[in-house]
Amino acid sequence: EVTLINPFLVPEPQEQxxxxxxxxxRDFLETQPGYISTTLHRxxxxNSKFHYINVAKWESTADFKTAISKMNKSLSPLSIPGVEFYPALYEVIRN
Amino acid sequence: EVTLINPFLVPEPQEQxxxxxxxxxRDFLETQPGYISTTLHRxxxxNSKFHYINVAKWESTADFKTAISKMNKSLSPLSIPGVEFYPALYEVIRN
Known part of the structure; x- marks a missing residue:
């Protein structure tokens, strides 16, 4: 299992x-093989550094990458100025 | 319920x-009222921006703050050069 954690910055006028x-x-990715869950936090x-952080769980890195590349072919990319994403894949090492 | 998400940077020699x-x-906080869970991710x-991200769930902001102030009185603070923490409390807005 892998966890995608994506902290992002959004200028207030662009939030919606x-x-x-x-x-x-999310609606696209949740239909893809290997999807487990996603939780968007605000x-x-x-004064927090990141206003939004998404935490999503997938069965494997391969499932995640396949789903993302399929999504990029079928959805128009996000082209909103000032939005910064810092996504990375993580493994759980302690509970 | 609130979620503490704490991305942090650790110089490699200091990881252990x-x-x-x-x-x-964690051993202290998990005994405190309102503690639900914690998950440390690596x-x-x-090339990820944050090498470690901790995600912890608490019943309320007040429970979390009380536990942290008690912990700060009973444990010696982390004084390791080069370590940067960006903790903040979050609410879940979408699943």
Whole structure:
């Protein structure tokens, strides 16, 4: 199992557009083989470095990469200025 | 319910010392009222911005803050050069 953790920065005026795009991507990805779950978090502290962090679980790195490349072919890419994503894949090492 | 998400940077030589400190803190915090779970993630991609991200769930912000202040009184603080933490509290807005 792998975990995608994607902290991102969104200029306030763009928040709804980014959330709409996030939902489109989630609706696509949740139909893909190896998808387990996704949880989008919004900060409740005004001075946090990242206002949004998505945490998604997949059966494997390969499943995740296959799904993302299929999504990129079928959905229009997010082209909103000022949005910064820092996605990476993680393994759980302690509980 | 609130989620603490704490991305952190650790210079490679300090990783074991930071993990040891993380375990001490986890062992203390998991005994505190309102603690639900914690999951420490390590990146499986070399070029990720954050090598470690901790995701912990608590019943409430108040429970979390009380536990942290008690921990700070009973455990010695982490004083390892080069370690950078970016903790913040989050709410879940989409699944």
């Amino acid at each position: 557009a980014v959330l709409d795009h996030w939902e489109q991507a 900060s409740i502290q005004p | 010392a930071v993990l040891d400190h993380w375990e001490q803190a 990146s499986i991609q070399p």
